[in-house]
Amino acid sequence: xGAYADQVFEQVxxxxxxxxxxxxxIARLIGKPxxxxxxxxxxxxxxxxxxxxxxxxxxxxxxxxGSLCKGFAFGGPEVQREMLEAEGVPFLDDGRIDLAxxxxxxxxxxxxxxxxxxxxxxxxxxxxxxxG
Numbered sequence: 001x002g003a004y005a006d007q008v009f010e011q012v013x014x015x016x017x018x019x020x021x022x023x024x025x026i027a028r029l030i031g032k033p034x035x036x037x038x039x040x041x042x043x044x045x046x047x048x049x050x051x052x053x054x055x056x057x058x059x060x061x062x063x064x065x066g067s068l069c070k071g072f073a074f075g076g077p078e079v080q081r082e083m084l085e086a087e088g089v090p091f092l093d094d095g096r097i098d099l100a101x102x103x104x105x106x107x108x109x110x111x112x113x114x115x116x117x118x119x120x121x122x123x124x125x126x127x128x129x130x131x132g
Contacts, residue, residue, distance in 0.1 A: 004030070004038065005045065007030040008026055008030060008039050008042040008043065010030075011030055012026060012043065012056050012057060013055075013057070015057060015060040017051065017087045020062050021062075021104045022061070022062060023036035023037070023062075027039050036064075043058040046058045046073070049073075049074045058074070059079075059084060060084070060087075065096060065099075066096035066097035066099045068080050068095075084097065
């Protein structure tokens with residue numbers, strides 16, 4: 001497809017189940033900040049959409065405010081939301097994704113399958129265990 005799209009696809013493949021990245025975040029990761037719109041163009045031509053191991057999970061890429069793209073190329077925002085909810089991605093009452101809970105940190109340690117091996121630095125164990 002081209003070097004730019006290949007770089008986009010490589011980064012999007014790194015986004016694990018249950019997490020999301022923003023178009024701008026992907027653009028920065030490939031060293032092309034301020035090209036978020038072009039990330040969207042590349043994903044619109046995604047040759048391998050889906051959530052399986054070899055797929056390019058473009059449904060995990062959202063706007064910086066957590067909203068979904070109205071023109072999600074593979075079935076519309078309803079399909080994108082269903083796919084994200086199936087992976088455990090939480091949504092706010094206004095329909096946006098709760099980025100505070102599921103934004104992907106590409107620098108967090110992960111195993112070979114992309115699953116985190118440790119909680120993020122700001123993880124609140126007391127709150128999670130109902131002690132706080």
